[in-house]
Each structure stands twice: as structure tokens, then as C-alpha cells.
Amino acid sequence: ELKVEQNPLFLSMQEGKNYTIYCNYSTTSDRLYWYRQDPGKSLESLFVLLSNGAVKQEGRLMASLDTKARLSTLHITAAVHDLSATYFCAVGPQGGSEKLVFGKGTKLTVNP
Amino acid sequence: NAGVTQTPKFRILKIGQSMTLQCAQDMNHNYMYWYRQDPGMGLKLIYYSVGAGITDKGEVPNGYNVSRSTTEDFPLRLELAAPSQTSVYFCASSLLTGASGNTIYFGEGSWLTVV
Numbered sequence: 001e002l003k004v005e006q007n008p009l010f011l012s013m014q015e016g017k018n019y020t021i022y023c024n025y026s027t028t029s030d031r032l033y034w035y036r037q038d039p040g041k042s043l044e045s046l047f048v049l050l051s052n053g054a055v056k057q058e059g060r061l062m063a064s065l066d067t068k069a070r071l072s073t074l075h076i077t078a079a080v081h082d083l084s085a086t087y088f089c090a091v092g093p094q095g096g097s098e099k100l101v102f103g104k105g106t107k108l109t110v111n112p
Numbered sequence: 113n114a115g116v117t118q119t120p121k122f123r124i125l126k127i128g129q130s131m132t133l134q135c136a137q138d139m140n141h142n143y144m145y146w147y148r149q150d151p152g153m154g155l156k157l158i159y160y161s162v163g164a165g166i167t168d169k170g171e172v173p174n175g176y177n178v179s180r181s182t183t184e185d186f187p188l189r190l191e192l193a194a195p196s197q198t199s200v201y202f203c204a205s206s207l208l209t210g211a212s213g214n215t216i217y218f219g220e221g222s223w224l225t226v227v
Contacts, residue, residue: 102154
């Protein structure tokens with residue numbers, strides 16, 4: 001059974017600082033997603049990672065995937081207040097299953 | 113620019129009542145999904161559909177039913193509502209299989225409380 005663990009679950013950081021959110025998963029996967037969710041809102045797709053070593057960047061966010069370690073990271077560079085949100089990773093079991101498994105989310109608060 | 117539209121946005125149900133959450137997408141997507149999100153948790157897949165007339169169970173299907181008579185619509189039916197079904201429900205869609213890494217688009221969510 002695929003399990004997805006994110007850490008930390010809560011992250012409070014100062015503007016301008018760097019930090020990394022980790023997403024570990026328990027079985028072989030063929031794709032990994034990162035989503036952002038603002039309070040009371042829907043999920044916004046940030047990145048889709050499909051292969052070992054994949055790295056994608058958008059603004060101050062960079063996501064990477066290490067399939068051998070079953071680990072994805074979401075790195076935040078020089079955080080700004082607008083990045084405050086909850087970030088989820090979601091993993092697709094290998095074999096093309098539609099049944100994505102989500103982590104519990106990391107609630108990020110960026111303080112001025 | 114509608115995307116995935118869910119109705120209602122908020123609903124309070126009494127235990128034992130039934131209701132249908134509506135979901136429509138205007139992107140001609142084949143794949144549609146229903147997820148629930150409990151407080152402080154990630155999303156869990158209830159049901160999904162790979163095309164009109166085809167549905168399959170997700171991780172937590174008990175207490176729910178779905179149908180997909182058209183490409184655009186994917187309603188979720190709650191029969192005999194229970195307090196455990198208090199949650200936020202998200203409908204989502206994808207052009208092709210999520211297995212290929214296609215972006216999955218989510219609706220705004222439906223907040224359901226069962227009392």
C-alpha cells in the first residue's frame with residue numbers, strides 16, 4: 001500500500017529565508033505532483049515530476065524528484081509573504097493507476 | 113473560463129438525508145475524480161471516471177455513488193448521510209490519464225456538514 005509522508009507539517013519562516021519541504025513515499029511511483037492550497041480555496045497545480053532526477057522551477061519554488069530514494073523536495077528560495085499556503089505532494093502508484101495518494105500537507109506561514 | 117464547477121458550495125444535511133453534489137467541466141476532459149478532504153488531512157479519492165459510462169472506486173467509496181452519463185458531468189450521490197461524511201469535497205478533471213502526468217484541475221470545493 002502506497003503511503004506518502006510530508007514533513008514538516010507546519011513551517012513558520014521569515015521573509016527572505018530558504019527552506020525545504022520533504023515528501024517521502026513508500027512504494028515505486030511513476031509520477032509526483034505538488035499542489036498549493038490557500039485557505040478555503042481549491043488546489044492549484046504547481047509541478048508534475050515524472051522521472052528520476054527531474055527538477056522544475058517556477059519563481060521562488062523548485063521541485064525535484066529522486067525515485068531511488070522515493071523522495072521529492074520542494075525548495076523555497078527567499079520566501080515572501082505571498083507564498084503562505086498549504087503545500088501538498090501527491091504520488092501516483094506505478095502502473096498507471098488513477099488513485100493518487102496525497103500527503104497531509106505542509107502549512108507554510110511566511111512572516112514579514 | 114469556467115473549468116471545473118461544483119455546486120452547492122455549502123450544505124448542511126441531517127443524518128439519514130440524501131443529496132447529490134454536482135460537478136461539471138467544460139474542458140472536454142475524459143477523466144474526472146471526486147476527492148474528500150478532512151481537516152488537517154490530504155485528499156482521499158472517492159470515485160473516478162475514465163469516460164462517459166465508466167466509473168471505478170477510489171480509496172474511500174463507502175456511502176457514495178457516482179454516475180457519468182456525459183463527458184461534462186460527474187455527480188456524487190450521498191445516500192443516508194452520516195456525520196463521518198462531514199468534509200470538503202473536491203471534484204477534479206484531467207484531459208488524459210493522470211498516469212501520463214497530465215495536470216489535474218480541481219473545482220472550488222463543496223463544504224458539507226452532516227448534523
